[in-house]
Amino acid sequence: MxxxxxxxxxxxxxxxxxxxxxxxxxxxxxxxxxxxxxxxxxxxxxxxxxxxxxxxxxxxxxxxxxxxxxxxxxxxxxxxxxxxxxxxxxxxxxxxxxxxxxxxxxxxxxxxxxxxxxxxxEHRFGAGQGTRNMVFMTWGTGIGGGLILDGKLYRGTNDLAGEIGHTTVLLDGPACGCGKRGCLESLASGPSIARRARELANESPESLVWQRATPDEVTAQHIVEAAQDGDTFARFVLSEAATYMGIGIANVAQILNPERVVLGTIAVKAGELVLEPLRRALAVHAWQRVRGVLQVVPAKLGDxxxxxxxxxxxxxx
Ligand SMILES: [Zn+2]
The missing domain is CATH 3.30.420.40 (ATPase, nucleotide binding domain)
Incomplete structure (x- = not known):
């Protein structure tokens, strides 16, 4: 068979x-x-x-x-x-x-x-085609990861390799669903982006975000859409999350030296609004010779x- x-x-x-x-x-x-x-x-x-x-x-x-x-x-x-x-x-x-x-x-x-x-x-049919070393990261409700190293899936000892969302990027940062603090996921996931906007709601009363949703109902989707319409506050919140994502990716890149990082939903929807600040963070936190061979791209396969x-x-x- x-x-x-x-x-x-x-x-x-x-x-x-x-x-x-x-x-x-x-x-x-x-x-x-x-x-x-x-x-x-x-x-x-x-x-x-x-x-x-x-x-x-x-x-x-x-x-x-x-x-x-x-x-x-x-x-x-x-x-x-x-x-x-x-x-x-x-x-x-x-x-x-x-x-x-x-x-x-x-x-x-x-x-x-x-x-x-x-x-x-994504490696076989999508944005990772043709690479030997590729990191895939979901970027939505959670931040998960999958590692293709030397052309093969790397699972780790008990299927926990690639959990990039739960690497620590901020000492004493926000509580994460996994029980730790300051995980990448607690700073850059969709719900974390919405939480950050909520925290800053009183300082941004004029933002388009609050014409579309109350602080209780706001989601990352509202923030991406307001950012696409040029809203300064929404762009700030997205760029902050993308900066943490850039730090997380820099850490992975320093360890694995991949040629491509393929990013899921939020990168697909927000495009350069997140990729640009993410690359700036990468420039600060990853060596030139590491980032010089690294492309960061949105996933291609969608549904x-x-x-x-x-x-x-x-x-x-
Ligand atoms: Zn966590």
Whole structure:
């Protein structure tokens, strides 16, 4: 089955689950998605996934399927294929996803955390194409990372390599969801950007941001849009977050000396509004010979990333 033409990709998210059937060139042949029945417990979600997998497989001989790739938020054990309580999937305590799929479909199954799987997808099909050493960073609700080193995914000892969002960039900084303080994620994620705007709301009454949202409801999206319309305060808040992102990337670059860093959602939406201050921080905090070979670019795959991520688990060998 190793050279069978088709691959099943399964994406398990907190709000949405999706299944695709694809070929080895990443062409999607069938696709199903549903809102995640997360509140009904893991058994209900696995049942959803089984049903969607059956639907995308309809009419396909199992002997023509190379395997099933499953992408899910961590923490997880990729070797044993077990998911351990991701923050967006309450009650998933040691769910043996690999074993469940293998028993149900008789197809070999691989499990990978979503940031790593998306790194593989951007490397093969997106903004990381042609690189040997690439760092992918999600930049949205959280800041996750995936490392491609010497052309291969680097997972670390227990699947925790690349957690750049939880490197410390500010001593005694804001509390982070992980329990530490001053993590990159606590200063530059979407919710952190919104929190910073809220903190400064009284000092910026004239900002366009507050014509679009109250301090209670403001999101990073409001701030990006106001910045795009030229709002000085919104640009300041974004640029501050981007500066921390630049420091985080400088630290990674000093350690790994990559040729490209590919950045997710906020870089895709805000473009130069964040990339410019980010590069300025990089110029201060990374050696010239390190940053001289480094490109920092937005991700390319957009909505296709989730479909391709799980597929890529069967394309790396
Ligand atoms: Zn943290």
């Amino acid at each position: 190793a050279d069978a033409p088709y691959i099943v990709g399964v994406d398990i998210g907190g709000t949405k689950v999706a299944c695709v059937l694809a070929d080895a060139e990443g062409r999607i042949l069938a696709r199903r998605w549903q809102p995640t029945r997360a509140s009904e417990g893991w058994q209900a979600v696995v049942q959803q996934l089984f049903e969607m997998t059956e639907q995308v497989l309809a009419g396909t001989l199992l002997s023509q399927v190379r395997g099933i790739g499953v992408s899910c938020g961590g923490p997880l054990d990729s070797q044993r294929g077990i998911v351990y309580s991701p923050p967006n999937l309450p009650g998933w305590d040691a769910v043996p996803v690999k074993q469940l799929f293998e028993e149900r479909f008789g197809l070999p199954t691989r499990l990978e955390n979503d940031a790593n799987a998306t790194a593989l997808a 296709r990333a989730q479909d391709l991520a799980a597929i890529c688990l069967w394309l790396d060998d």
